[in-house]
Amino acid sequence: MENTVFHKADTRGTANFGWLQSYHTFSFGHYHNPERMNFGVLRVLNDDTVDGGMGFDRHPHxxxxxxxxPLEGDLEHKDSMNNVATIKNGDIQVMSAGTGIFHSEYNKNTANKVKFLQIWIYPNKRNVTPRYDQITLNLADRHNKLQQILSPNENDEGVWIHQNAWFHLGNFDAGVAQTYTFKQNGNGLYIFNLKGDVKVNDQLLQTRDGYGVWGVNEVTITAATDAEFLLMEVPMKIEQSSKN
Structure with a gap:
């Protein structure tokens, strides 16, 4: 049986710290909505803008x-695993926090803002060894097709995580349509529309709208205008085993 949830962009929680403007699809920080806690194992979807020369001080996970x-600008990352890296549009970064890490994120460019999505997924294994990875994607591979950027498989396209989840990015010209078939039975799909208008089956999503669907095996995605969007297929049940 098909189930859906629709989150208009202007219903998201907000946080404005002057240097940081953040929109929260799900409960986070001071924003708490018992009806917006998560979508399956998708716990956090934050749409962040960081002013030039500002950032997040060292903190734990x-x-x-x-x-x-990253959507615009460059973000510098430092962590307790001695990683120092800069991520920019076209990159994707992943951390398995596992038994615990500290990290910081800064916009070193004082003239430009940084815009990026911060996404948290519950892992299927607790207390794993922390790790860090980032890759640079070929932007052409998402033009009028779905580019896989994340999976559970270390040797597959994109980065990998400790969860049976698959992420894809699309940059479709108006009128382009594609069917997405779920990778795993029982998973749901959360679509976050970055830019333009896109239809998921019969539901129209405008810029920064989110839409979740589960209980089906596939969905059809049609760009009503030129559009960019993120697909996140995730388990709908939170199940975790211990590494030990």
């Missing part, structure tokens, strides 16, 4: 898969 997708 554990037992979460953390994915960052």
């Amino acid at each position: 554990d037992n979460m898969e953390i994915i960052s997708i």
Whole structure:
């Protein structure tokens, strides 16, 4: 049986710290909505803008898969695993926090803002060894097709995480349509529309709208205008085993 949830862009939680403007699809920080806690194992979807020369000081995480997708500008990353890296549009970064990590994120460019998506996924294994990875994607591979950017498989396209989840990015010209077939039975699909208008089956999504669907095996995605969007297929049940 098909189930859906629709989140208009202007219904998201907001946080404005001056240097940081953040929109929260799900409960986060001071924004708490018992009806917007998560979508399956998708716990956090934050749409962040960081002012020039500003950023997030060193802070901890554990037992979460953390994915960052830069949309504009460059973001510098430092962590307790001695990784120092800069991510920019076209990159995707992943951290398995596992038993615990510390990291910081800064916009070193004082003249330009940084815009990025911060996504948290509950892992299917607790207390794994922390790890970090980032890759640079070929932007042409998402033009009028779905580019896989994340999966559970270390040797597959994109980065991998400790969860049976698959992410794809699309940059479709108006009128282009494609059917997405779910990778795993029981999973749901959350679509976050980055730009333009896109239809998921019969539901129209405008810029920054989100739409979740589960209980089906496939959906049809049609660009009503030129559009960019992120697909996140995730398990709908939170199940975790211990590494030990």
